[in-house]
Amino acid sequence: MQEFNFPYQHTIVAKLPENMQQLIKAAEQAADKAYAPYSNFKVGAAVLLDDQTVMTGANQENASFPAGICAERAVLGNFDMNSGKKVLAIAVAYKAKTEDHRPLSPCGICRQTILEVQLHQKQTIAIYMCAPDGQVVMVEDARYLLPFYFSNEFLPAEDF
DSSP states (O other): OOOOOOOOEEEEGGGSOHHHHHHHHHHHHHHTTOBOTTTOOEEEEEEEETTSOEEEEEOBOOSSGGGOBOHHHHHHHTSOTTSSOOEEEEEEEEEOSOSOOOOOOOOHHHHHHHHHHHHHHTSOOEEEEEOTTSEEEEESOGGGGOTTOOOGGGSOGGGO
16 A cells, blocks of 8 residues: 655744744734634634735635635635735634644645645645644645645646
């Protein structure tokens, strides 16, 4: 049987470079803006662009649960993929009334969305997955979280 292994870093916010600490703080602040009346699970995401701009987004729940949107897709949905700018990193943070304080990993749809941006810009995106207690898990490439991903390579060339 084959295995898939990938590098990751498990650290704390205080040990990261200042710009990544600020990115995580922006994600934490974005979580305060989440609309999560049903789960009370508030998620914020922040992206760092190559011109040092930081954009944020928060999850938005809906009584019809599939109609909600995750924080990662909220922020990336506002990013202009045709601007020529590139996403260098995304931080995901959460606030919830739970005893479990593990770093939060993007869901499958968000992983695919982050990967789509990465493939479009032809540059990797570092993903910082944060916990309320300051723990951080970081991967340097979205493909590490979605090893058997779907991409435009599967689509006939004339379709895009």
